[in-house]
Amino acid sequence: MADIKYEDMREKLDRIDKYTNIEEPCKKDKTAWECVQLSRRVNRPGVKEYIDLICDEFMPLSGDRLFGDDHSMLGGIGMIDGRAVTIIGNVKGSNLKENIDVNYGMSHPEGYRKALRLAKQAERFNRPIITFIDTPGAFPGLGSEERGIGEAIATNLKELSTISVPVITFIIGEGGSGGALGIGVGDKLYLLENAVYSVITPEGFASILMKDPSKAEEAANIMKMTAKDLLDMEIIHGIIAEVEEGAQADPEFTASLIKKTIIKDLDNLCSKSKEALVRYRLNKIRSIGSTVETKSKNQILTKVLQKLGDEI
Amino acid sequence: MSKTIQCPSCHEEINEEEFLKSNKVCPFCNYHFRLKSQERIDLICDEGSFKEVFTNIKTSNPLNMEGYEEKLEQQREKSDLEEAVIAGECKIKGEDALLCVMSFDFMGGSMGALVGEKITETMLQGALTDTPVIICTASGGARMQEGIFSLMQMAKTSSAVSLMNKCGVPLFIVLTHPTTGGVTASFAMLGDVILSESGALIGFAGPRVIQGTIGEKLPDGFQTSEFQKEHGFVDAIVDRKDLATTLNYLIRTHKG
């Protein structure tokens, strides 16, 4: 049904995308390695600080209803500028005791399943979802594998790709691999100016591909993991500015830009029909890194969406 | 005198004729030797029924990573494969299907944009034409040379599974040794039915990484297909000789 409308909307949204940068970073560029180090600073603001600064009210919710409650995955319902939203985010911890409790932000399957439970709950009550990513990756351990960390992440990717409410994601620190992507499939993706997003850590890249773990700095610079790189490659929609010294020096500044971005995006995304929202998201996901010649790009997807019509 | 092959697991000498007749499974200890993509296709598909599709999808070097193109060229010569996955239409004991076969022989079966694209297009084609899709996995995870683009293939392939689900078209996964990383954390764990070969390494994090975290030896049989079945992530472990019959049964029973 909405095929013609969809094309119009895509063009319109693409145009809007280009203007989502709230503030052009005006400082001199940091190297990728400097960003990696800033993104991992222990005093870098985390999801809890941003919730405090952005939400009028917030109520955390616990548990995946299957196994337990993973403290490394925070979830709950907040009010932003009079609008109810579900917020999900990785918690790294701000002191040693907390770091250990949350495995430095590395979630077990129950963390991803809690995120999914809250996302599906949000969908039932038509609440937009905001996610904050800050994790080196999913937790690599016995319990994690026994309880199916692969299945948990995979199911989140599948479900989030067609969830019928807007999903806006901010990578606020480290965006590491599948563990980050597990709460990172959505309509809008932003990186904080000094945040990073990559398929593997620079240390991992250096030791596997360069056969020398001490070359992490060199690896970071060729991996194209900074906000600027990712914007150039059209992986993200925009960059959220930080003050020169980094977000830890002025969390209010960055939080106010995140809040403005959320309000602006929700005004836009909430005005779309659910079908249009999901169609746009699926086309976006389908296009990333496409190596099919432009002529036939997304052709089969378009036909599948036509076949499904309103059933999407 | 007939040739023999030594089993790397039990070190028994296997008669070559018997070895080929058993589809490269050790008759003494059930060790599964790796199959080449063509052997896997021959094992599953009716003779002459496999027609390769999506050959227009080509590998690119999205990060302009130095040395990647040379590496690809070397891998092509070494493995006699174009890339880490082959997609095609086929018949399985008379039933139509779309089949993707991944190969660990090509860059460890790693998933870059080409692998993600071919698997996604195959699933979408299946969803569009009501044709069941079978994917035989073998992968060490993401194609690191393609950086963030390789990570995004996880979202891309998983979104295609969502569309297959909505169209009511079945996805059958056959896990083979090894299947880890981003492939495990995407389509490999999303099959309507997930089959596995015996003794395959199946997991998300690699055993060495986990050993590094826990600082002790991993328990015996950790992350094998038998382990995954006991923990509820694999439906059945199927012998190679029964694979085509099993897939045919699944296709016939998923017609809605």
Ligand SMILES: [Zn+2]
């Ligand atoms: Zn043997």
